[in-house]
Amino acid sequence: MGLQEIASRISDAERQAERxxxxxxxxxxxxxxxxxxxxxxxxxxxxxxxxxxVQEAAxxxxxxxxxxxxxxxxxxxxxxxxxxxxxxxxxxxxxxxDRPKLAKTFARLAQEMGHCxxxxxQINTGEEPQxxxxxxxxADAFVAECLAMDLPVQGLMCIPPIDEEAxxxxxxxxxxxxxxxxxxxxxxxxxxxxxxxxLGATHVRVGSAIFGARTSG
Numbered sequence: 001m002g003l004q005e006i007a008s009r010i011s012d013a014e015r016q017a018e019r020x021x022x023x024x025x026x027x028x029x030x031x032x033x034x035x036x037x038x039x040x041x042x043x044x045x046x047x048x049x050x051x052x053x054v055q056e057a058a059x060x061x062x063x064x065x066x067x068x069x070x071x072x073x074x075x076x077x078x079x080x081x082x083x084x085x086x087x088x089x090x091x092x093x094x095x096x097x098d099r100p101k102l103a104k105t106f107a108r109l110a111q112e113m114g115h116c117x118x119x120x121x122q123i124n125t126g127e128e129p130q131x132x133x134x135x136x137x138x139a140d141a142f143v144a145e146c147l148a149m150d151l152p153v154q155g156l157m158c159i160p161p162i163d164e165e166a167x168x169x170x171x172x173x174x175x176x177x178x179x180x181x182x183x184x185x186x187x188x189x190x191x192x193x194x195x196x197x198x199l200g201a202t203h204v205r206v207g208s209a210i211f212g213a214r215t216s217g
Contacts, residue, residue, distance in 0.1 A: 001209045003028070003044050010204065013197035024197055027074050029189075029207030031056060035064075037211045042068050050095075050205055052077030057090045075117075076157075076186075076205055078132050081105050088113055095120040095157040095186050095203075098132045100145065107149040118154045120186045120203075121146065123176060125169040126161035133158070136176060143180045155184020155202065166192040170199040 010024050029050040030038045038049070038060070047070050051057040057073060065071050074093045084105045087094060094117045097103060110116035121143055124133030134142045139156070146153050156177045160169035170187050177185055186203040188196025193204040 003041055003046055003210050006206055006210055009194060010197065013194040017198045019197070024201060025203045027076065027186075027203055027205045028210050029076060029205050030060075030211065031077070031207065033207075033211045035060065038064070041210060042071075048072040048074065050074045050076040050207075051091075054079065054083040054086050054090065058086060061090060074203075074205075085109055085113075088115070088117060091117050093118040093120070093154070095205075096122045096132065097146065097151075097153070098122040098124075098134055100142070103142075103146050103149060103151060106151055110151070116152055118152050119146070120155050120157040120184060121153060122157045122159075123173055125158045125172050126164060128161055131159065136172060139176045140180060143182070153182065155182045155186060157186035157203075159189075160187075160192075167195050167199060170196050170201070174200045 007026060010026055011021060014021055014024055025048055027048050027050040028041055028046055031052040042064065051073065061073055073091050074095060075087055075091045076095045079087055079094065079096050079102065081102055088109055097119045106116060122133040123139050124131050124135055127135055143153060156173050158169055158173045160166040173187055174185055185201050188201045188204040190206050190209040193206060196204055
């Protein structure tokens with residue numbers, strides 16, 4: 001499908017939702033994509049990318065940063081606490097803040113390193129036992145805990161269950177964000193980003209529709 005087609009569909013969805021042009025940030029999810037494909041998208045002027053693993057980002061992006069300015073890298077996968085320091089070095093935004101131990105680690109690193117990536121709290125809207133994320137009933141207390149530690153929480157993120165209507169989960173995430181005074185909504189992927197935009201998404205995470213099918217893992 002390609003970058004330009006996705007960008008056009010995002011613009012159309014913004015108009016249909018009567019939202020300002022450019023109000024939705026496209027995160028091109030480049031995990032396990034060959035460097036040539038990533039470079040092709042960079043060469044088209046896109047600068048916002050998403051990775052699932054700290055190790056992959058550390059291997060891939062330093063060289064790209066020497067060639068392209070203003071790369072905005074987002075961690076969209078789960079983060080082990082012992083990888084948090086490395087994540088601070090490579091990512092401008094982390095979408096997977098999902099537990100108190102990680103929040104406390106971020107707060108300590110922010111004090112020590114003098115900076116902190118922007119943060120999204122991951123909410124397990126489907127209450128799936130195998131999936132990371134704060135349960136909806138615990139979201140308000142966890143957000144308050146993070147803000148009390150002066151963490152730069154921008155909003156919430158979710159990954160709906162694959163066998164349920166995504167719109168219900170997007171609406172739930174928007175409701176939780178609104179009552180906590182958070183504007184950021186990281187929701188919507190290749191198959192459902194237009195629904196997400198209609199329900200307030202500020203960040204959509206699109207991979208295969210831009211790059212083509214993954215080549216591994």
